[in-house]
Amino acid sequence: MATTQPTPFGKPMLKHWLFDPSYKNLNHGSFGAHPAPVRDAQRAFLDIADLRPDPYIRKQHTKILDKARQSVATIINAPKEECVFVKNATTGVATVLYNLNFQPNEALIYFEPVYGAVEKGIVSMQEHSPFQARKVNYHYPITEDELERRFRETVTRARDEGLTVRAAVFDTIVSNPGVRFPFEKFVTICREEGILSVIDGAHGIGQIPLDMSVLQPDFLTSNCHKWLYTPRSAAILYIPKRNQHFMRSTLPTSWGFIPAAGSAETIASVLQDPTAAKAQTPFEELFEFVATSDDSAYICVEAALKFRKEVCGGEEAIMAYCQKVTNEGADAVASILGTEVLQEPGLKSGEESRMRACALTTVRLPIAVADDLDLADLSLGEEKNRPVEGGSRNSVFSGGGSCFCRTLMEKFDTFVSTFQHGPWLWTRLSGQVYLEKADFEWLGGILRELCEQIARNEY
Known part of the structure; x- marks a missing residue:
């Protein structure tokens, strides 16, 4: 890498x-990618x-591993002693929630839209532990003030x-739709309310500054x-010393x-020398060897x-x-497309969008996912439904976003996530150092063509 x-x-x-060379990677956010020098480092390990x-x-x-940490x-x-590795953010959230050992009279708050695997993990936990989960329901676009109001209302209810509201799970950047979540504000709110903050920062490190x-x-x-x-899969789990006692x-x-x-006595670890001086805390040792697995991705951080x-x-x-x-x-x-980018409602000209202050953005397709709907009655308002010159006209579509995803992979050798949020189809764009504006313009032309096929009932 000398340069x-x-x-x-x-x-x-x-x-x-x-x-x-024929593949255009427009979806870095889902699974990541690593450059050739990092691959070489992993293979050397x-x-x-x-x-x-x-x-x-x-x-x-x-x-x-200590050097990577x-x-x-x-x-x-953050101090190294407060950082360990896990396989991915889903594992990190699940590990924290499992160790919190919720009781029947305790509640966990989480937000819609939540990452699907995290929500399924919460539901799975409820099948084994009779705690309560409460979801803050909303759709984007929404103001931060309204989001805070709904959270506090859910806590009060x-x-x-x-x-007892024990913990709240929320994102740094929401996966779908791709928008920045006001996580800084909600850490403060949780602290004020005496609620543990559990941040799913799957789209965090490397994309936005994080200062613990x-x-x-x-x-x-x-x-990571x-x-x-880094190669897949590697994630950091940060737990300050004040909360490490939860992790067993x-x-x-x-x-x-x-x-x-x-507890019953268990077999002593065969991986450690009992006569050796302890250089790590029990928390660090807990995550040092989690069964036999390929942890080489962890040590590629450097x-x-x-x-x-x-x-x-x-x-x-x-x-x-x-x-x-x-x-x-x-x-x-x-x-x-003749539509708009998802951002705060009522944003004035010249104001910067906090929701768009990241490398994930979400664009509305001119496609409503509903039957027999008057487009003028949909949530974004009549003015938003007027096509612009050169754009696609709005349509009602009974299918979902998966057909777009399939066509993009099979016909155009690319991929972007296309999904329903509220009554519309949206697409999530993911920027990266190897992409240019022209790559997205190319995608826009393809999406317009597909939307027009739907409008003509040809799709």
Whole structure:
């Protein structure tokens, strides 16, 4: 990766990535991607492990993992002792909620739209533990003040039922639709209300600045493989020391398990030397070895950060470009379709959208998902339903977004998430250092063609 100056963003950057030349990767946000130098670093670690499996797994891996934890802790401005790795953000959220050991009179609050796997995890937990879950119902667009009002209203209703509101789960950036969530505000609200804040930051680290010394959430997890350029799958789980006493088990429970007082005696760990001095806290040891798995993605953080600094010009440059190209691309797609980009309602000219202050944006398709609806009665209002010159006219469609996704993959060798939110179909755009505005304009033309086929009943 030695270079005299960073590689220009856009098409020149593609030479470092592993995509098929015919494939246009417009959906970096879902599964992430890593450049060739990071792949090489991962393969080097795997080669070392294959040479001497036991010495590597039992001795070397711990030291290398500690260095990776230090690197990722520096990025989020947190002590290394408060940062461990898990496989992904879904695992991170599930691990926290499992260890909180909710009681029947306690409630967990979460927000709609929630990431599907997180909601399914909550429902699954309720099948085994009779705690209460309450959802804050809403659709975008919505103001931050209204979102706060609905959250406080949900908390009040739960307390009026005699429940103790124990924790709240919310995003840094919502997955679908792709918008920035006011997580900073809700950490403060939770603190005021005596509620534990559990942040699903799946789209966090590497995309937006995160500073734990300022934010001070109770729990946060964030995928490194989405926006930080590590291989799949790797996520950071941040838990400040004040809350580490909650954490007694990983998922699955493994050798670092911390039994409660009075629990049955278990077999001592065969991976640790009982005579060796303890260099780590029980919390750190808990996540050090979670069954036998390929954790090589975790220890590629240093290689990813080196690429980001030397090839891309550093964190600020990456974040600024990704946000810029995403928002320019979203405006272009919305113009082509004759619709709009999802943002706060009533935003005045010249005001910056906080919802769009990230590298995920969401554009409305001119497609209503309903039968026998008067488009003028739909939630965005009659004025929004008028097609612009060159744009697609609005249609009512009984199908969902999956048909768009399938066509984009099979016919155009690309992918963007297309989904229903409220009465409309929307598409989520994901910016990255190897993309340009022209890539989104190309997508906009394809989406307009598909929408016009629906309008003509040809799709």
